[in-house]
């Protein structure tokens with residue numbers, strides 16, 4: 113009854129039941145799992161708690177990641193966001209710090225919420241929690257926003273992919289940006305079409321982004337790409353809230369993303385055989401990591 117797989121389904125069902133995207137997503141999940149909506153709400157609240165914990169610890173921790181390529185940038189950015197005069201304003205700088213925090217925690221092998229993937233785990237929590245703090249929103253509002261994000265994630269995963277190995281980073285950070293953009297619009301009181309427009313614009317902006325993890329580790333460029341995914345989501349959400357629409361509908365953007373992913377050579381799909389992963393510095397890093405692993409044996 114509440115199932116949806118594409119933009120058209122979301123538009124039709126939210127209009128038919130006169131509900132928000134988040135409500136549709138929660139009812140669909142409850143229906144699928146044959147449980148009460150309160151059960152799926154509680155589960156999502158648990159995910160939110162993990163995200164908040166990642167941010168809390170991540171903005172303070174300076175411990176290096178497992179691969180040693182990142183760690184400490186979140187703390188640096190958080191200090192800058194709260195004590196300086198960031199060029200893009202405190203909200204954006206805080207959200208960037210939060211995205212770095214969650215991705216650094218992931219690279220330290222801490223428990224995170226893969227939303228939609230571990231590589232792109234920073235965008236959604238960073239956007240939602242930073243905006244939630246700025247607007248004084250409670251956990252219930254943030255939980256609803258996560259359901260909204262999940263609906264967009266389902267549309268993208270069904271129509272294309274959320275895997276970097278299949279579609280490049282556009283499928284990971286691009287999808288996370290689209291999910292966050294839509295959720296932000298709902299948090300700000302925007303309409304269902306505005307949410308969908310925000311998602312379409314955010315995904316479209318990142319089409320073609322390759323997956324090229326240095327030394328095969330989800331650290332560089334992944335962590336900073338999450339930070340840029342945050343800026344993309346906020347810009348797309350603000351455009352949608354200003355009444356700007358996506359000329360290309362979300363379903364068509366998703367299809368285009370799938371085709372672009374197919375067209376990407378395998379070197380640029382998580383194999384670490386292209387992009388910045390084969391730069392001179394990346395090759396030196398790979399050699400260094402290989403030597404230190406051999407030394408540990």
Ligand code: SF4
Nearest residue numbers: 231276281284323334
């Ligand atoms: S570069 Fe690849 S591994 Fe890193 S976040 Fe993007 S898709 Fe994931």
